[in-house]
Amino acid sequence: MSSVESQFGEGLAQAQAQLHRVRIRSAISLGLNRGVVCGATAIAMTAMTALLLRLAGASVTPAQYGMIVAIAAGAFAVPLLASVFPAIRNKPSLEETAERLDLATGNHNRVASALDLARRGSGSEFAQAAIVHGLESLNWVRAQPPAVPVVQWQWKRNAAVIGGAFAVATALLMAPVRMGAGESTDPRQAVMITESLAGGPTPKPATQPTRQPEDARPDSLVNRVRKSSSASEKSTSAVGGNAIPSIPAQAAAGSSSTAQQQGPESSKPADKKRTPNPDENDPPSVTASATSSASRQSPPSDARGTSAKSASGGKGSSAQPTLGLEGDKQQSRENAEDGGRDAESEEEIDADKPNESEHRGGMRPVLQDRQQSPTRDLGMTGSNKGPPGNGRGGPTPPKKSRGAGSLLLGVPVPDFIQGRLLPGISRLSRQMIPPQRQPGEPAAGAETAYRTVDEPPVDRFDIPTDSRDAVERYFIRLHRDPDSDQPSSAASDATTTREIAP
Amino acid sequence: MTTPVLAETQSPPAHTNGTVDPAAQAKRMRELFVSLRDEVHRVFVGQSELVDFVLYSLFAGGHVLIEGVPGLGKTLLVRTLASALKLSVSRIQFTPDLMPADITGTTVLVETPTGGHKLEFQPGPLVASIVLADEINRATPKTQSALLEAMQERQVSVAGRTIRLPDPFVVLATQNPIEQEGTYPLPEAQLDRFIVKLMVDYPTEEEYHRILEQTTGSESPHVDAGFSGDDVIWARGIVRQVEVSRQVRTYAIRLTTATHPTSELAPETVRKYVDFGAGPRAAQALLLLGKVKALLAGRFAVSVEDVRSIALPVLRHRLILNFAGLSERIATDDVVRQVIDVIPELSKD
Numbered sequence: 001m002s003s004v005e006s007q008f009g010e011g012l013a014q015a016q017a018q019l020h021r022v023r024i025r026s027a028i029s030l031g032l033n034r035g036v037v038c039g040a041t042a043i044a045m046t047a048m049t050a051l052l053l054r055l056a057g058a059s060v061t062p063a064q065y066g067m068i069v070a071i072a073a074g075a076f077a078v079p080l081l082a083s084v085f086p087a088i089r090n091k092p093s094l095e096e097t098a099e100r101l102d103l104a105t106g107n108h109n110r111v112a113s114a115l116d117l118a119r120r121g122s123g124s125e126f127a128q129a130a131i132v133h134g135l136e137s138l139n140w141v142r143a144q145p146p147a148v149p150v151v152q153w154q155w156k157r158n159a160a161v162i163g164g165a166f167a168v169a170t171a172l173l174m175a176p177v178r179m180g181a182g183e184s185t186d187p188r189q190a191v192m193i194t195e196s197l198a199g200g201p202t203p204k205p206a207t208q209p210t211r212q213p214e215d216a217r218p219d220s221l222v223n224r225v226r227k228s229s230s231a232s233e234k235s236t237s238a239v240g241g242n243a244i245p246s247i248p249a250q251a252a253a254g255s256s257s258t259a260q261q262q263g264p265e266s267s268k269p270a271d272k273k274r275t276p277n278p279d280e281n282d283p284p285s286v287t288a289s290a291t292s293s294a295s296r297q298s299p300p301s302d303a304r305g306t307s308a309k310s311a312s313g314g315k316g317s318s319a320q321p322t323l324g325l326e327g328d329k330q331q332s333r334e335n336a337e338d339g340g341r342d343a344e345s346e347e348e349i350d351a352d353k354p355n356e357s358e359h360r361g362g363m364r365p366v367l368q369d370r371q372q373s374p375t376r377d378l379g380m381t382g383s384n385k386g387p388p389g390n391g392r393g394g395p396t397p398p399k400k401s402r403g404a405g406s407l408l409l410g411v412p413v414p415d416f417i418q419g420r421l422l423p424g425i426s427r428l429s430r431q432m433i434p435p436q437r438q439p440g441e442p443a444a445g446a447e448t449a450y451r452t453v454d455e456p457p458v459d460r461f462d463i464p465t466d467s468r469d470a471v472e473r474y475f476i477r478l479h480r481d482p483d484s485d486q487p488s489s490a491a492s493d494a495t496t497t498r499e500i501a502p
Numbered sequence: 503m504t505t506p507v508l509a510e511t512q513s514p515p516a517h518t519n520g521t522v523d524p525a526a527q528a529k530r531m532r533e534l535f536v537s538l539r540d541e542v543h544r545v546f547v548g549q550s551e552l553v554d555f556v557l558y559s560l561f562a563g564g565h566v567l568i569e570g571v572p573g574l575g576k577t578l579l580v581r582t583l584a585s586a587l588k589l590s591v592s593r594i595q596f597t598p599d600l601m602p603a604d605i606t607g608t609t610v611l612v613e614t615p616t617g618g619h620k621l622e623f624q625p626g627p628l629v630a631s632i633v634l635a636d637e638i639n640r641a642t643p644k645t646q647s648a649l650l651e652a653m654q655e656r657q658v659s660v661a662g663r664t665i666r667l668p669d670p671f672v673v674l675a676t677q678n679p680i681e682q683e684g685t686y687p688l689p690e691a692q693l694d695r696f697i698v699k700l701m702v703d704y705p706t707e708e709e710y711h712r713i714l715e716q717t718t719g720s721e722s723p724h725v726d727a728g729f730s731g732d733d734v735i736w737a738r739g740i741v742r743q744v745e746v747s748r749q750v751r752t753y754a755i756r757l758t759t760a761t762h763p764t765s766e767l768a769p770e771t772v773r774k775y776v777d778f779g780a781g782p783r784a785a786q787a788l789l790l791l792g793k794v795k796a797l798l799a800g801r802f803a804v805s806v807e808d809v810r811s812i813a814l815p816v817l818r819h820r821l822i823l824n825f826a827g828l829s830e831r832i833a834t835d836d837v838v839r840q841v842i843d844v845i846p847e848l849s850k851d
Contacts, residue, residue, distance in 0.1 A: 099749055099848050108796075108805035113747035117803065126743045129524040130802040 004118040004131060009094060011138040012111075016097045019146045026151040027087030031080030033151070036158040039076030040165030046071055047169035097146055101138075104147035110137040527740050528797050534733055535561070535798055538586060544723050545582040546575055547716060548709030555700050555815055556583060556674070561737045562790040564697025565653050565673040567638075567688075567819065574702045576676040580634045583674070585725040587734065589631035590668065596641035598684060602648035609661045623661060628652050631668045631731055635675035639685040646692055649673065653695040670734045690778075690822060697787045698812070699819035744793035745803040749849040753806045754788040757813055760841045761821055769844045771837050775827030780820035787816045806847045814838050 046068040053059075092100075098112040114134020117127045463471055535557055542553050552568075556579065559566045568576045584591035594605055607626035611619050627633065628649070638646065652658050656667045675696070677688075693699075705713060716723055760767040761779030772779070792808040799808075814835060821834045 095749075096848070096850055099850075103847060108799070108801060108807055109747060109750060109803070110801070110805070112749050113745065113803035113805070116747040116749065117745055122745065124743065124745065126524045126802045127745045130745050133802060 004135075005115075007135060008098070008111075008115045008118065008138065011135070011142050012094050012097045012101070012115075014142055015101050015144070015146050016092055016094065019092045019097050019100060019148055022145070022148050022150055023090075023092065024084065024087045026149070027083040028080070029153040030151040031083030033154055033158060034079035034083065035076040036161050038079050039072050040161045042072040042075035043068075043165045044168045044172075047172040051172045100146035100148055101141055101144065105141040105144050107137055107141055110134045111141065114138075524743070524802050525800075528800055528802070531561075531737055531740050531797050532800070534729070534737055538583075538729055541586045541725055541728070542579070542582050545585075545716075545725055546579045547712045548705045549575070549579070549702065552700050552702055553579065555698055555812075558791050558794045558812070559697050560670075560672060560734060561741055561794050562697060562787070563670070563738050563741075564787060564790065565675070565695060567693070567696040567699045568674065568676045568702060569679055569699060570676075570702025571680055572678055574704065576702055577634065577636055580632075580674040580676070582725055584632045584634065585727060586729055587632065588727045588730040589670070589734075591632045591634070592627035592630035593634040593636060594627050595636050596638050596645070598640060598642060598686075600641045600645045602645050603660070605645065606648055606652075606658045606660045607665070623663065623665075625665065626658075628658060629665060629667060631670055631672065633671075633673045635673055637677060638675040639677040639688055641686065643686055643689060646686065646688060650692055650695065653692070668731070670731050670738070690820075693819045694781060694783050696819065697791065698815040700815055741790065741793045741797060744797050744801075746789055746793070747803055750792070750804045750806055750809060751789070752849045753845065753847060754785050754792070754809050756845045757788065757809065757817070757841060758782075758785040760845055761817060761838070767845065769840045771832070771840045775823055775830070775832045776821050776837060777824035777827075778822040780817050784817055784820050788813060791816060810842055813842050817841070 050065075050068065094115060095112065098115045099109070101107070102109045102112050110130075111134045114131045114137075117134075118131050120127075539550075539553055539557055542557075543550070546553065556566055556568075560583075568579070570576050581591075581593075594600075603626070605626045605628045607624055607629065609621045610624045612622045614620055635649070638649075648658075652667060652671070653673055656669070656671050658665050658667065673696075677685075756767055758780050759765045760769070761772060761776065761784075762768060763773045763776050763779070765772075765779070768776075768779075788809050789804065791812040792804040795808040795812060796802070796804045817838045818834045821837055823832060823834065823837075826832075827837075
């Protein structure tokens with residue numbers, strides 16, 4: 001070690017020792033904090049174990065309690081030692097001490113930089129100056145405590161954790177004692193208490209059978225169907241046997257659907273011989289599905305009347321003298337509901353019906369939607385609403401979109417903009433202004449350029465007056481039809497003409 | 503008027519044994535800096551931090567990108583600085599139709615005294631010591647790329663010849679953040695070549711008073727060119743001698759690497775919003791500017807505080823935000839501040 005390094009070592013020794021002490025103290029605090037948590041967890045877990053042992057019938061001896069305490073102590077000590085031992089063993093280095101000292105004193109890393117430069121052996125003038133600077137600054141910062149994060153002993157939190165753990169352990173250890181004292185009680189009573197706490201049926205004597213007969217169930221739809229069928233029989237006999245018992249069948253169908261929801265046992269009583277229901281006059285307490293079905297079929301107030309009404313208000317029942325106004329309303333309501341349900345079911349059927357194209361063994365284009373493909377004409381003819389392009393020219397609508405815009409699904413991007421070209425803020429105004437004479441001098445004519453070069457006179461061809469007739473005759477004969485007569489005369493005239501031609 | 507330090511800085515101070523005294527050099531450097539800053543402030547009012555960073559960059563040997571809304575004196579600052587230095591100055595007004603040959607120079611046909619013709623290279627405005635690239639983002643990327651070689655290698659290659667640019671060579675570029683219509687954002691390769699990106703803010707009320715007094719009176723201030731390129735070259739040499747400890751170098755490296763989204767040191771903001779972080783040029787810039795700051799503070803080694811204080815202008819233009827960052831309008835300044843907050847100062851942490 002060089003003399004400069006030894007100087008730094010001496011100067012930083014105090015801060016190094018102080019840093020070491022702070023570290024150990026922080027490690028102890030950290031170990032205690034962690035140990036408390038671990039010990040509390042161990043206490044709670046061992047108490048839980050003791051509780052389970054008691055429930056299982058095993059007895060916990062004091063020696064085992066001592067073992068629990070030992071486990072808790074071990075759980076407390078292990079983190080503590082794991083934190084403290086490394087802190088004791090690892091002494092902070094000089095670099096770290098210098099850095100923390102600079103950090104604590106706002107020294108702009110003078111000491112740490114100087115120590116680093118001294119260890120590197122940098123011989124530049126600036127390095128030497130920096131080392132001197134660092135040693136000078138070390139003299140006045142050496143007494144300062146280095147910056148180190150100190151872990152505090154969180155006594156409030158630890159006390160709460162320990163107290164909570166002991167409370168949990170006490171509760172768990174006390175609970176088996178109570179249950180052990182009550183071991184002589186009837187277990188069925190405990191079950192009953194549990195049921196009552198859970199909001200179940202009221203407790204009954206153990207000798208009473210808990211399962212009720214099927215017919216004794218509260219006003220199920222099966223019973224109501226049975227009632228309605230008996231009512232329809234009554235009404236049929238009252239009317240005179242003219243009415244068709246379709247409504248009970250419908251009600252039975254509705255109840256059978258409900259019975260399907262309730263299970264196979266619910267549909268059985270319709271065919272079986274039943275015992276009379278002793279609780280028939282009790283208010284109905286049905287399940288939710290039964291209630292909803294029953295509300296469609298009949299008002300819940302009067303089961304007999306309802307069944308009678310529903311027996312006379314079904315589909316296809318043309319005349320029911322026993323129907324009143326209420327019965328008509330109820331019937332129309334039911335018909336409307338049935339109609340809505342039918343429409344929905346038809347839609348479902350249509351939706352479920354496979355596509356026609358798939359019946360033919362494979363994917364085929366739907367011919368109903370067949371249209372001619374749009375042309376690729378990208379001109380300005382987009383506003384013409386003509387037929388799709390057929391490749392024979394003419395104005396056609398353009399493609400729906402083109403370019404990157406066509407890649408955006410569901411976003412219509414027109415590839416043309418209707419309107420005028422280059423629209424903008426402009427205004428056209430037209431005024432009718434009659435022409436008016438304006439005062440002013442008449443325009444002076446400019447001199448035309450005179451000819452400088454003599455031009456030859458135009459050599460015109462003028463036929464003399466006395467020869468015009470001969471020339472006329474000549475051309476008439478010249479263009480005469482060759483099949484006509486007088487060829488000789490034409491030739492003689494031509495000769496004549498040739499003679500007189502200039 | 504401030505006394506020019508040109509004559510004094512021609513001969514660096516020396517020990518009695520012939521070696522250079524770092525303390526005296528640091529003091530001379532400080533005097534040069536303060537004199538130049540005062541000279542600039544005679545014309546350019548306020549914005550002391552902006553002026554300081556421009557001078558830091560000048561002494562560190564880097565190019566400066568200045569961004570601000572129109573009318574805040576960006577061009578005035580650059581012109582004033584150029585006037586204060588006895589250096590060749592050229593100004594290039596970047597426009598969309600500017601071509602690379604317009605700034606680097608081209609070969610023209612000239613007539614010889616004997617009546618013949620010959621091809622002669624006509625250097626462009628880039629061949630100067632201080633180049634004011636006004637509204638640099640208005641030129642096309644082709645023209646912007648012509649600056650790359652000049653800014654990095656200090657030379658231009660044109661018409662089969664390589665021309666060495668004068669020393670010192672500084673590009674002071676300005677750009678306007680609001681008039682983005684018809685502009686071409688600088689490519690990342692060129693942004694990386696600017697040592698800092700400085701933002702010009704509006705002046706304070708007191709600065710407004712001084713601006714109005716100076717600019718609306720009968721007399722307009724002028725700058726005395728009392729400094730030369732040798733002063734700048736000397737200062738750059740001194741700056742390079744400042745030492746950097748391993749702890750500070752580690753801090754600069756961590757600052758740089760923490761801007762990468764894949765880095766372990768990167769904070770959550772960087773992982774979420776940054777696509778690419780800063781590169782080695784950023785670490786170089788951190789240390790060079792840190793050396794300037796340490797020297798001006800009278801220290802001979804860079805501290806972590808020096809690096810931290812210049813991290814924002816060094817890193818802000820080197821982060822490339824991803825789509826999420828751009829869509830949520832995340833500012834790179836906020837990202838850099840988070841990086842600075844999370845990087846520990848101690849080398850062992």
